[in-house]
Amino acid sequence: MQDNLSTSNFKTNLKFMLKLSLFIILLTPTIVFIGKKYSSASTENIINKFNQQRFGEFYSLPNNSLDMVFLGSSHSYCTFDPEIFDNKLNTNSFQLGMPLQHPDSTYYTLQEVLNYQNPKIVIMEIYWDLLQNDFELNQVKTLFQVLENETLKNNYIKEDFPLSEKVKYNTNILKYQADYFAYKGNEFNKKIKTKFNVKDEQIKKQVGIEEYRSKGYVYCNYQMLEDEYNKTNQFKNLNGKNFSFSKIQKDFLLKIINLCKKNNIQLVFVTAPIANVSMDYIKNYNIINEQISNFAKENNIFYIDYNIINKKENLLTNQNFRDDAHLNHSGVEIVSNHFINVLINDIGVYNYNNNN
DSSP, X not given: OHHHHHHHHHHHHHHHHHHHHHHHHHHHHHHHHHHHHHHHHGGGOHHHHHHHHHHHHHHHSOTTOOSEEEESSHHHHTTOOHHHHHHHHOOOEEEOOOTTOOHHHHHHHHHHHHHHOOOSEEEEEOOGGGGSOSXXXXXXXXXXXXXXXXXXXXXXXXXXXXXXXXHHHTOHHHHTHHHHHHHHHHHHHHHHHHHTTOOOTTSOOOOSOEEEXXXXXXXXXXXXXXXXXXXXXXXXXXXXXXXXXXXXXXXXXXXXXXXXXXXXXXXXXXXXOOOHHHHHHOBOHHHHHHHHHHHHHHTTOEEEEHHHHHHHHOOOOGGGBSSSSOBOHHHHHHHHHHHHHHIIIIIOHHHHHHTO
């Protein structure tokens, strides 16, 4: 009786496995098709096109031709224009900031830089919000779209992707789902407005230009919209008491520090400014600043926070920002020129160059 029961269970399980296998086989072409459709939407983002121009220009540079490299998130490429620095410092610099770039992807970007260049100085932009997340797949996807080094990509995936993110990254239908629905949602809204002649008369749109210029820099002369002063400002209710430094991202900062030391590179940390009105919303920002400052001091890294500098010296107004967190070109000129003086007077860039 027991043998008959075991045989029956085996047959039932076998039938189930065969049905499941058949279902997966039939479903796979659909998954692949949808995945390809989703992935194509990711290339429609204008920011991704700027990234492609940025890295395309970087890869075309002569080897060992750069003196200084800027790394970090969008706050880096919206704050530092290499042309301004090169004109005043007689250097050759390049901007490799990327959207949402966390220290983990900064580390791998720096590794790729060192495969081609031997800069004397690396300016790393530090944005506190990106120090709190252990991992963010979107910023990695952005980097991987332009990174030509397949070995480096594979090392990143193997060594530092959480298991769940490895699965997601290797499945296009999951990997690009957010990109696809964001793109299609925008396209759908445009079609509906056109079909029914719907006009956004009450919604003010930014006027000006945003374009890729050179050396990784994207020029923009937009001014922050009124809604971002109050209704849509992302910094409402932000309290520095809730800031927590991710151990994983802190470890990657240490890896960056060690990589720079190994290659005789002077590393500088900078926090780019957010809009004055945004800073007014934040409570206990000093707690955030103190944690980052203490980490920099512990590791003998020069650190400057332009939110603190702006508050002390009134460098900027809200009109110098394209949105609630990023400078427009008028603000870029102010901060870039201020930071050049810091490099000369506090870090000794001129002396460093003269001695080499």
